[in-house]
Amino acid sequence: MAAGAPLITFDKVWKSYGQGEAKVHALAGVDLAIQRGEFVAIMGPSGSGKSTAMNIIGCLDTPTAGTYSFMGIDAGRLDRNRRAMLRNLYVGFVFQGYNLLARTTAAENVELPLIYRGVAARERRDLAMQALSQVGLVGREHHSPAELSGGQQQRVAIARAIVTRPTLLVADEPTGNLDTARTHEIMELLTQLNTELGLTIAMVTHEADVAGYAERTIRFLDGHVASDSKNLEVA
Amino acid sequence: MIWETVRLSLRSIRRNVLRSFLTLLGIVIGVAAVIAMLTIGSGTTEKVKADISKLGSNLLVVRSGRPAGPGGPGGLDQVVRPLAEKDLAALVAHLTGARAISPASQKQVRVIFGTESLTSGVTGTDSAYLDARDWKLVSGRPFSDSETRSGTGVCLIGETVRQQFFGTGDPEGEIIRVNRTSCKIIGLLEPKGYTGFGQDQDNVVLMPLHAYQRRIAGNRDIDNIYIAADDRTPTSELQPRVEDILRDARRVTPDRESDFAIRDMTQIADAMASATTTMTGMLGAVAGVSLLVGGIGIMNIMLVSVTERTREIGIRLAIGAHEKHILIQFLVEATVLSLLGGIIGILIGLALAGLASVALTIPFAPSPAVILLAVGFSALIGMVFGFFPALRGARLDPIEALRHE
Ligand SMILES: Nc1ncnc2c1ncn2[C@@H]1O[C@H](COP(=O)(O)OP(=O)(O)OP(=O)(O)O)[C@@H](O)[C@H]1O
Ligand SMILES: [Mg+2]
Numbered sequence: 001m002a003a004g005a006p007l008i009t010f011d012k013v014w015k016s017y018g019q020g021e022a023k024v025h026a027l028a029g030v031d032l033a034i035q036r037g038e039f040v041a042i043m044g045p046s047g048s049g050k051s052t053a054m055n056i057i058g059c060l061d062t063p064t065a066g067t068y069s070f071m072g073i074d075a076g077r078l079d080r081n082r083r084a085m086l087r088n089l090y091v092g093f094v095f096q097g098y099n100l101l102a103r104t105t106a107a108e109n110v111e112l113p114l115i116y117r118g119v120a121a122r123e124r125r126d127l128a129m130q131a132l133s134q135v136g137l138v139g140r141e142h143h144s145p146a147e148l149s150g151g152q153q154q155r156v157a158i159a160r161a162i163v164t165r166p167t168l169l170v171a172d173e174p175t176g177n178l179d180t181a182r183t184h185e186i187m188e189l190l191t192q193l194n195t196e197l198g199l200t201i202a203m204v205t206h207e208a209d210v211a212g213y214a215e216r217t218i219r220f221l222d223g224h225v226a227s228d229s230k231n232l233e234v235a
Numbered sequence: 236m237i238w239e240t241v242r243l244s245l246r247s248i249r250r251n252v253l254r255s256f257l258t259l260l261g262i263v264i265g266v267a268a269v270i271a272m273l274t275i276g277s278g279t280t281e282k283v284k285a286d287i288s289k290l291g292s293n294l295l296v297v298r299s300g301r302p303a304g305p306g307g308p309g310g311l312d313q314v315v316r317p318l319a320e321k322d323l324a325a326l327v328a329h330l331t332g333a334r335a336i337s338p339a340s341q342k343q344v345r346v347i348f349g350t351e352s353l354t355s356g357v358t359g360t361d362s363a364y365l366d367a368r369d370w371k372l373v374s375g376r377p378f379s380d381s382e383t384r385s386g387t388g389v390c391l392i393g394e395t396v397r398q399q400f401f402g403t404g405d406p407e408g409e410i411i412r413v414n415r416t417s418c419k420i421i422g423l424l425e426p427k428g429y430t431g432f433g434q435d436q437d438n439v440v441l442m443p444l445h446a447y448q449r450r451i452a453g454n455r456d457i458d459n460i461y462i463a464a465d466d467r468t469p470t471s472e473l474q475p476r477v478e479d480i481l482r483d484a485r486r487v488t489p490d491r492e493s494d495f496a497i498r499d500m501t502q503i504a505d506a507m508a509s510a511t512t513t514m515t516g517m518l519g520a521v522a523g524v525s526l527l528v529g530g531i532g533i534m535n536i537m538l539v540s541v542t543e544r545t546r547e548i549g550i551r552l553a554i555g556a557h558e559k560h561i562l563i564q565f566l567v568e569a570t571v572l573s574l575l576g577g578i579i580g581i582l583i584g585l586a587l588a589g590l591a592s593v594a595l596t597i598p599f600a601p602s603p604a605v606i607l608l609a610v611g612f613s614a615l616i617g618m619v620f621g622f623f624p625a626l627r628g629a630r631l632d633p634i635e636a637l638r639h640e
Pocket of ligand 2: 050051052172
């Protein structure tokens, strides 16, 4: 990939659901570029297409029309298994609802992506411990999600997302279920990962102060990009 | 990776112990039935073979009455003409290819010694009987020709009779009462155990035919004639010769059916063995059906499991699992589940067969090949019936799976 080329490019991306009268355009010709190392907040009213865009960015979904390129690869035209491979190698996910495996310890949850990468058990354990310490969860590795608070669960999810040392972190409302104090802790952590590891972060949020941690905010409205601006260095 | 998956599936099975067990019931019952049936079946076959060789191989048994067939033995239209001494004499005089020819008349009779009594199978016969039946004496001697001819009151007894009257003591020379006559014990027969039908072959008393006829039966009839073929003559060749000689001796005109029947013990052995095989086969088919039911149970529970764990599948797909990873995970789980059922089934089946072998006094004959086959088969059932649910899980759309509550 040429130096300076964006990590992520949307070229007139459409995503439509349904048929005929009932047809909904979740994305209606979105143009967008995100550079390596950027921390981007995505905002907009409910139903404006934020999650749809995030799913495409994270190679979980493909556009109905237009081109999505990730790391210079036409990811929108790859088959399921190739996109799975891309996700495993380059993308980490953090969801609003944590999405940890129940009745499975924190460490095992964090190890999960490494299993699909074929990493040996010993190395997996070491890497998982390292990731857990990066998110400040040393000593909780043998707890199951039910034994952890919301903030702690989200930290486990972040550890799981970064254990593979991905290029991109996709976070859809990562603080949506957390109180203010926990929200700021998680945001501090994401900011730290962005600056220290150079992790590119695309994050959906409804809250302006959460978006304030990012360096750039993209606003969606009815499947369009309504505004795209650099944040002032205040947060 | 595979070991990882096996551990994972064991964990998920353990999470729902009761449900897993109920799911397995079909497989357990099916496999247990197959194993028990086949093990009992092969034990029975062994037993039957052993019994037949006890009856004496290459043995023909002649009795009066028409051969079994429409109308039944003896028929309704004719009075049964018993076998007689002259029939025996004709065989002894003319039959070639026989090692031993011996008459036998039998009856269940009360036998008494001192204050003890026992109902025994008393047989009147001659000294060739032991040879014809392949019976041996542990001690004493067989009847002499003169004892046979004159019908002296002497007898040979089986092990059960000895135990009843003399414990482990020496019975030789003792006098026992048989019905209203008495006889002196001159020998002890080798123990032979029970037949497949639970008949004690050692609860017997042998005495000279004439003594039996005169003092017990009160007639001059011969119930059976035993003919043992020699080593060079198959019973199938001997049988028509016996028939010819007897038809002649009994003056059966060519337009009439024989008024006696010849049973070939070798044929009976084969028939019994094949009957056991047929029965085993039929029960095997029944067991096969229950395995099918078990397989459907596995499919059902795996579909439930896939639905329950849709979100888990979504998470796994999102973080980079390929379709094949999910497929393998559920396939391994189904296989482990049904293999577990198979193993439990094998243990139960062997236990049942063990109990049956004690109850039926047949040998316990488990076959390693059958057990291996059952293991393989139950694994196969898991794979076959787990495939569709596993494929369904693997084909899920990660976004929808993640949204699933
Ligand atoms: N699988 C689907 N089938 C049909 N319509 C869908 C589907 N997924 C999303 N949509 C529609 O696409 C539009 C955009 O949805 P999306 O989830 O991207 O919104 P959002 O911006 O993430 O909203 P929220 O802030 O509530 O999460 C909505 O109108 C939604 O109803
Ligand atoms: Mg959304």
